[in-house]
Amino acid sequence: MFFALAEGTLRALARRLRRVTVAAGELILYQGEPGDSIFFIEQGRCRVVIEKPPSVVTVAVLTGGDFFGDTACLLSRPHQASVYAQSDCTLLALDRQSLVSVLGRDRGLLDELRKVAEQRFSSYADTTVQATWGMLLQEATVIGVYSPKGGTGGTSIALNLVGSLARRYPGQVLLLDLDFPYAHAALLAGLVPTSCLARLGGVPAEAFEEVLLSAILLHSSGPMILAGALRPEEADDVTPELLTRAIGVLRKTFRYIVVDLGVTINDPALALLDLTQHMVLVTSPELSAVKGAADAVDILLRLGTPHDRLSVILNNRTLRPAVHRTAVERMLKRPVDIEVGFDGPRADQAALKAEILSISNPHSEITRAAEALAELIERYHGKLAATGANGGPAIGHEPR
Amino acid sequence: MITAPARAAAVIEHARVSVGRSMVRRRLRAVADGRATAIEIDLHRGPVDVVGELAHLTARLADGSPPLARLQAAFDQTGASDAAIDGLASRLAAHRIRSARSVGALKAERAVAWVAPLLSADQAEVREAAARALGRIRGVRSADALVRAIERRGATRTLIVELARAAPDLYLEAALFGRRRAGVIPAVAAAAGLRRRQTAVGPLLALLASGSRKERVVACRALGWIGARRAVPVLIRAIADREWKVRLSAAKSLAALHAPARGAALEALLADRNPRVQKAGRQALRRLAME
Numbered sequence: 078m079f080f081a082l083a084e085g086t087l088r089a090l091a092r093r094l095r096r097v098t099v100a101a102g103e104l105i106l107y108q109g110e111p112g113d114s115i116f117f118i119e120q121g122r123c124r125v126v127i128e129k130p131p132s133v134v135t136v137a138v139l140t141g142g143d144f145f146g147d148t149a150c151l152l153s154r155p156h157q158a159s160v161y162a163q164s165d166c167t168l169l170a171l172d173r174q175s176l177v178s179v180l181g182r183d184r185g186l187l188d189e190l191r192k193v194a195e196q197r198f199s200s201y202a203d204t205t206v207q208a209t210w211g212m213l214l215q216e217a218t219v220i221g222v223y224s225p226k227g228g229t230g231g232t233s234i235a236l237n238l239v240g241s242l243a244r245r246y247p248g249q250v251l252l253l254d255l256d257f258p259y260a261h262a263a264l265l266a267g268l269v270p271t272s273c274l275a276r277l278g279g280v281p282a283e284a285f286e287e288v289l290l291s292a293i294l295l296h297s298s299g300p301m302i303l304a305g306a307l308r309p310e311e312a313d314d315v316t317p318e319l320l321t322r323a324i325g326v327l328r329k330t331f332r333y334i335v336v337d338l339g340v341t342i343n344d345p346a347l348a349l350l351d352l353t354q355h356m357v358l359v360t361s362p363e364l365s366a367v368k369g370a371a372d373a374v375d376i377l378l379r380l381g382t383p384h385d386r387l388s389v390i391l392n393n394r395t396l397r398p399a400v401h402r403t404a405v406e407r408m409l410k411r412p413v414d415i416e417v418g419f420d421g422p423r424a425d426q427a428a429l430k431a432e433i434l435s436i437s438n439p440h441s442e443i444t445r446a447a448e449a450l451a452e453l454i455e456r457y458h459g460k461l462a463a464t465g466a467n468g469g470p471a472i473g474h475e476p477r
Numbered sequence: 478m479i480t481a482p483a484r485a486a487a488v489i490e491h492a493r494v495s496v497g498r499s500m501v502r503r504r505l506r507a508v509a510d511g512r513a514t515a516i517e518i519d520l521h522r523g524p525v526d527v528v529g530e531l532a533h534l535t536a537r538l539a540d541g542s543p544p545l546a547r548l549q550a551a552f553d554q555t556g557a558s559d560a561a562i563d564g565l566a567s568r569l570a571a572h573r574i575r576s577a578r579s580v581g582a583l584k585a586e587r588a589v590a591w592v593a594p595l596l597s598a599d600q601a602e603v604r605e606a607a608a609r610a611l612g613r614i615r616g617v618r619s620a621d622a623l624v625r626a627i628e629r630r631g632a633t634r635t636l637i638v639e640l641a642r643a644a645p646d647l648y649l650e651a652a653l654f655g656r657r658r659a660g661v662i663p664a665v666a667a668a669a670g671l672r673r674r675q676t677a678v679g680p681l682l683a684l685l686a687s688g689s690r691k692e693r694v695v696a697c698r699a700l701g702w703i704g705a706r707r708a709v710p711v712l713i714r715a716i717a718d719r720e721w722k723v724r725l726s727a728a729k730s731l732a733a734l735h736a737p738a739r740g741a742a743l744e745a746l747l748a749d750r751n752p753r754v755q756k757a758g759r760q761a762l763r764r765l766a767m768e
Contacts, residue, residue, distance in 0.1 A: 095617055097651045107675040114646040153539040172645035174616025177541035178586040
């Protein structure tokens with residue numbers, strides 16, 4: 078925005094900057110209120126949210142170098158969105174009087190800045206409309222399940238989460254299996270897919286929705302599954318564009334879409350991160366798995382996943398775990414949200430019988446964990462969150 | 478006894494001033510709208526209060542907006558702006574007051590450095606005019622000058638009101654956490670309340686939790702002015718504070734907030750040991766019943 082200014086002018090503006098520190102969770106700008114300052118993020122992360130009671134939707138996460146407040150400051154319009162500090166932040170504030178005082182002699186410069194602010198206002202308005210329409214039209218919440226190491230039970234957790242949610246909303250919950258190259262969620266549920274997302278890239282737009290929905294498999298107990306690819310070599314056909322297009326269609330049809338992201342962070346996974354409202358990170362109490370999880374937490378937070386939209390699951394795959402929960406939490410630098418007790422051979426037995434534990438066996442440890450996770454997701458994204466009836470935080474609000 | 482000719486002269490004079498005021502307004506509007514570029518009006522001569530008219534017009538114009546910029550440029554051309562800034566250093570108090578009004582009406586940010594010393598003037602009228610000018614000019618420099626004046630001379634109603642006007646976004650919120658002399662924080666908290674921004678709710682709640690008695694009293698009132706509904710549980714707890722002024726302040730704020738749960742809490746005040754708190758509780762309940 079300021080790249081066109083002469084160095085002398087930039088220096089004059091820099092001298093007028095005011096450094097402000099804001100604690101994590103604090104409100105920086107409030108939607109609808111007037112504003113008179115542009116804030117540049119020197120350090121930290123800020124979350125931009127649209128508040129349309131009872132919903133609150135996060136539309137952007139800003140980090141160092143980003144700025145906000147320009148439309149209110151330059152165009153004298155009320156703030157389009159609220160901004161909360163997601164972490165402890167250091168901001169540099171430039172108030173309107175300082176800006177006008179430095180640039181005021183050159184009306185052209187101010188007009189140029191206003192034009193840029195106007196463009197940002199329009200594009201931002203489009204983004205916010207896109208971000209809120211799903212919420213307002215009660216479209217599906219997309220939940221990503223990611224496990225940084227194979228064999229930690231990510232697919233099992235994703236499948237059983239779908240089972241728990243499907244018990245609440247039969248026929249309204251879908252599992253999209255993107256655990257490439259060997260996606261086997263359908264196999265674990267005893268289903269045999271004949272089509273998959275990867276094969277829909279060439280389908281014409283007018284037939285896409287019909288073909289996509291016909292590729293979905295229905296489990297007899299309620300959950301639905303869509304395979305990402307049937308063969309390892311088909312994984313590359315799932316492009317970010319295809320995925321975004323498919324999610325756009327599926328969001329209108331389902332209440333929850335759980336996506337098993339597997340172990341790799343590739344382009345489709347990154348595209349999906351932009352579309353998810355909640356991330357579930359699955360790890361097991363092994364040194365390499367926890368190290369991978371710590372790195373993944375760091376990456377996810379840097380990619381803009383809000384703290385309260387990231388849930389960590391510790392899946393005990395053995396009776397005596399090598400790493401204790403407190404050590405896991407220390408390494409992750411955040412609490413484990415749900416711990417799955419050792420469940421013996423139940424998961425494998427359920428797969429052989431084509432059952433989903435969270436539906437068939439209420440006493441299973443996996444069922445308990447899946448129920449707790451479903452509850453947590455419902456609290457943030459379900460009907461309870463919209464009404465605030467459970468006393469939990471409203472959607473999108475930072476815990477205070 | 479007023480004779481008929483004298484009455485007629487007064488009527489004519491009144492009409493003359495009205496016509497003059499109308500002409501000044503038209504000329505100022507013409508410049509603001511871009512229909513004229515030059516303005517030939519003396520800010521301080523003639524029967525019409527030109528500065529008052531100018532202040533009335535600029536009050537509705539956003540800082541940096543093209544109409545305001547046109548007016549500023551027009552007065553710069555005539556030399557009126559420079560004359561007003563020169564007048565701030567005059568020995569005559571009346572002249573300094575007039576000049577302060579002028580730079581305030583013109584929202585001349587470059588004059589802040591010359592207006593700020595007037596906040597320490599011996600004459601109360603000069604100090605008041607300077608504070609009002611800074612409130613109109615706004616921005617971080619004006620706010621800094623007002624906070625320094627509060628630190629030096631103590632808080633006055635005018636300084637607090639003008640600080641609320643002058644402070645840019647997050648200025649008061651940050652000042653609430655900063656190191657300040659005793660007496661400044663309550664003034665800043667009051668200004669934050671008058672500014673009525675939701676961003677101040679968090680810092681005010683923190684002040685209510687950990688501030689001195691005076692700070693807690695002002696924080697309670699400020700939360701009520703803002704209409705901070707999320708402060709209701711904290712204000713209900715403040716009703717049981719051991720300081721009667723805090724209880725009184727919390728009662729007044731709860732009365733201003735439209736929260737359903739506050740009736741029962743306010744009833745407890747009817748049995749308060751301090752009669753002023755009892756009275757505030759009664760008034761709050763009456764207000765609740767009228768809603």
